[in-house]
Amino acid sequence: MVTLTRTTVAGRERVRGRRRRGEDLTKILFVLPAAVAMLALFGYPVVKNLLMSLQDYTLRTFFTGEAPWIGLQNYSAVVKDQLFSDAMVNTALFTIGSIAFQFAIGLALALFFRQRFPLGGLLRSLLLLPWLLPLIVSSATWRSILEQDSGILNRSLLGLHVINDPVPWLNSPSVALIAVIGVNIWIGIPFNVTLLYSGLAEIPDELYEAGQLDGATGWRAFRYITWPNLRSVASVVLMLGVVYTIKVLDIILGLTGGGPANATQTLATQSYEKSFVDFKFGQGAALSNILIAISFVFAVFYLRSTRRAVDE
Amino acid sequence: MISKRIAAALAGATTVSLLLAACGDNGGGSQSSSSSGDSVKSLTILDYYNNEPDKTLVQKGLDSCASTLGITIKRETVPGETLIQKVLQQASSKTLPDVLMLDNPDVQQIAATGALAPLNDLGLSGDGVIQGMVDATSYQGKLYGLAPVTNTIALFYNKDMLTEAGVQPPKTWDELKAAAKKLTKPGRYGMAFNANATYEGSWQFLPAMWTNGGDETDLNTPQVTEALQLWTDLVQSGSASKSVINWTQGDVNDQFIAGKAAMMVNGPWQIPALNKNPKIKWDVVTFPLNKPDQKPVAPLGGEAWTVPLNKDQAKEQKAADFVKCLNSDENELAWAKARYTIPTKTALLDEYVKEVPSMKAFTEQVKTARSRTGKLGDKWPAAAKVIYQAIQLALTGKASVQDAFKQASGG
Numbered sequence: 001m002v003t004l005t006r007t008t009v010a011g012r013e014r015v016r017g018r019r020r021r022g023e024d025l026t027k028i029l030f031v032l033p034a035a036v037a038m039l040a041l042f043g044y045p046v047v048k049n050l051l052m053s054l055q056d057y058t059l060r061t062f063f064t065g066e067a068p069w070i071g072l073q074n075y076s077a078v079v080k081d082q083l084f085s086d087a088m089v090n091t092a093l094f095t096i097g098s099i100a101f102q103f104a105i106g107l108a109l110a111l112f113f114r115q116r117f118p119l120g121g122l123l124r125s126l127l128l129l130p131w132l133l134p135l136i137v138s139s140a141t142w143r144s145i146l147e148q149d150s151g152i153l154n155r156s157l158l159g160l161h162v163i164n165d166p167v168p169w170l171n172s173p174s175v176a177l178i179a180v181i182g183v184n185i186w187i188g189i190p191f192n193v194t195l196l197y198s199g200l201a202e203i204p205d206e207l208y209e210a211g212q213l214d215g216a217t218g219w220r221a222f223r224y225i226t227w228p229n230l231r232s233v234a235s236v237v238l239m240l241g242v243v244y245t246i247k248v249l250d251i252i253l254g255l256t257g258g259g260p261a262n263a264t265q266t267l268a269t270q271s272y273e274k275s276f277v278d279f280k281f282g283q284g285a286a287l288s289n290i291l292i293a294i295s296f297v298f299a300v301f302y303l304r305s306t307r308r309a310v311d312e
Numbered sequence: 313m314i315s316k317r318i319a320a321a322l323a324g325a326t327t328v329s330l331l332l333a334a335c336g337d338n339g340g341g342s343q344s345s346s347s348s349g350d351s352v353k354s355l356t357i358l359d360y361y362n363n364e365p366d367k368t369l370v371q372k373g374l375d376s377c378a379s380t381l382g383i384t385i386k387r388e389t390v391p392g393e394t395l396i397q398k399v400l401q402q403a404s405s406k407t408l409p410d411v412l413m414l415d416n417p418d419v420q421q422i423a424a425t426g427a428l429a430p431l432n433d434l435g436l437s438g439d440g441v442i443q444g445m446v447d448a449t450s451y452q453g454k455l456y457g458l459a460p461v462t463n464t465i466a467l468f469y470n471k472d473m474l475t476e477a478g479v480q481p482p483k484t485w486d487e488l489k490a491a492a493k494k495l496t497k498p499g500r501y502g503m504a505f506n507a508n509a510t511y512e513g514s515w516q517f518l519p520a521m522w523t524n525g526g527d528e529t530d531l532n533t534p535q536v537t538e539a540l541q542l543w544t545d546l547v548q549s550g551s552a553s554k555s556v557i558n559w560t561q562g563d564v565n566d567q568f569i570a571g572k573a574a575m576m577v578n579g580p581w582q583i584p585a586l587n588k589n590p591k592i593k594w595d596v597v598t599f600p601l602n603k604p605d606q607k608p609v610a611p612l613g614g615e616a617w618t619v620p621l622n623k624d625q626a627k628e629q630k631a632a633d634f635v636k637c638l639n640s641d642e643n644e645l646a647w648a649k650a651r652y653t654i655p656t657k658t659a660l661l662d663e664y665v666k667e668v669p670s671m672k673a674f675t676e677q678v679k680t681a682r683s684r685t686g687k688l689g690d691k692w693p694a695a696a697k698v699i700y701q702a703i704q705l706a707l708t709g710k711a712s713v714q715d716a717f718k719q720a721s722g723g
Contacts, residue, residue: 062400063425171554259509261704
């Protein structure tokens with residue numbers, strides 16, 4: 001009896017198990033294409049980059065395929081490089097400066113466009129233009145605008161008697177980083193305005209109406225109604241902004257090429273230079289891994305904040 | 313049936329092309345007598361002449377050699393700054409072209425990787441070619457490339473502006489500084505050059521550095537410092553724009569054409585652009601000397617044609633024959649005349665200047681010119697980097713002229 005029951009139960013389990021295994025297989029088959037794409041397009045480059053950073057990967061490697069393992073030598077070489085600390089500081093200044101102003105200006109503009117007025121929609125879409133231009137075009141244009149002698153910015157400021165001597169926007173090591181950050185702010189504003197504006201649009205008007213009855217208008221309305229409701233969107237905007245900004249390369253290359261006298265070198269430009277100017281691909285990979293690690297910290301914050309938003 | 317017909321067609325095609333090849337041989341006459349390459353019908357070519365008019369002019373030269381050798385060519389052109397990346401891609405996927413053009417300072421670096429075929433073994437030699445160019449295209453005693461034409465840089469000046477200011481084209485650095493100062497007025501600088509943080513910035517510095525006896529094997533010498541002092545003096549006195557640290561050679565030329573610079577350091581490849589603006593009367597002199605007993609020494613520019621190693625021996629030989637044809641006397645002269653460049657064979661120089669007098673100063677400059685990789689070989693890029701970094705440090709005032717090279721080399 002006992003044995004019989006056991007076998008039938010086992011048999012039933014087996015059938016059920018088989019069916020479940022079939023379902024599992026279907027699930028796996030659905031996930032498989034995405035997983036393969038992720039592995040090929042995302043996993044492989046990351047792993048390859050990690051391996052490369054541990055190898056003596058040079059011009060020669062492309063022809064002979066030889067890349068001897070050298071452990072952490074690439075990392076110690078890039079960290080000891082005299083430009084590394086400058087590049088770290090510049091990366092931090094560039095990222096913090098860009099994000100702070102992009103966000104503040106973006107939020108101000110988003111609030112402004114919240115008021116309905118004629119041509120508001122048109123103006124708001126025009127605001128997207130910097131985002132639509134190829135970065136190479138933007139940086140070339142800004143380079144001529146910021147030219148010291150004949151650039152339109154200095155010409156205008158001189159004509160308006162705001163300054164007495166032309167400002168060496170891209171020619172002075174002490175000003176160039178500010179100019180580059182300024183251009184990056186200009187490029188980043190549309191992104192901030194768009195996301196923050198849609199965040200604002202989500203806030204129900206009733207809240208403001210109710211707040212008005214309690215005397216919450218103007219600044220108080222922003223402080224107690226707008227900001228708390230916008231916080232989750234704002235944190236996403238900020239995190240994405242950091243991850244995008246920290247790796248900016250083309251704008252800096254187009255404007256200053258990391259100069260003058262390395263005043264605008266960041267981790268990203270250094271990584272590019274190590275790989276594609278010096279052909280020390282191992283060191284370039286090491287630098288970009290450091291960059292990825294920093295971005296990853298922010299990405300984790302971002303993922304946690306979005307998960308919380310979903311949970312709520 | 314069908315297969316027989318195809319076979320017949322193939323046989324016919326082969327005969328025709330063999331006949332053509334034979335005709336080509338008779339017509340050209342300059343082809344080497346190697347018989348192994350006769351089965352080769354076509355060659356692939358990679359170069360970076362992707363802008364007009366160079367693209368078409370180079371195509372003409374390539375086509376004429378293709379018909380001489382009785383082959384067809386498949387040419388690909390990429391933008392200059394992406395050529396090395398393209399070559400690396402092709403190297404790792406084993407799809408390098410049969411004939412590869414390289415900028416002359418890159419030849420040794422690529423040859424050092426073992427990717428190129430030594431041309432001596434394929435019946436080519438650098439006999440009669442300017443020593444500087446042979447130095448650039450040789451690695452460890454073997455020849456890896458041949459450049460039909462070369463170029464260099466010298467001092468362009470605006471004739472009207474100099475006459476108006478009563479200034480003679482400068483022959484010494486003191487004269488250069490004085491002239492630049494005198495030619496400077498609101499909205500116009502006396503002098504323009506490129507001192508940006510790229511290899512181009514180093515290249516523009518070499519006439520001053522080399523003419524003064526400076527040497528890339530030791531950058532901490534008074535001769536090199538004096539040259540840097542010249543660049544710094546020109547900028548700090550206001551005779552040259554502070555923007556030189558961001559200008560490319562193209563920007564420098566634009567300033568000259570716009571009348572915003574009275575003199576400039578530049579190369580003959582700018583002449584077509586200058587000639588499009590007939591209002592600008594210009595001439596060229598060799599780069600001024602620091603002391604009267606010096607000789608002007610400028611860097612050699614120009615691209616060499618190389619043959620990547622090929623498993624197919626016949627193809628490799630054909631590619632070498634093709635490079636040989638590109639470097640024939642007729643082709644050198646034709647290319648030099650059409651593209652404002654200078655033949656690399658010493659024997660052709662006098663004839664060339666007679667036919668193209670506007671190239672006199674450049675041709676003069678080429679006779680004594682040196683190649684960038686002649687002394688340091690594949691270590692040149694590292695030295696070039698120190699040079700442009702030092703220039704940037706000195707011109708921005710981040711380091712004194714005396715300390716700039718020490719600081720740039722990490723000392």
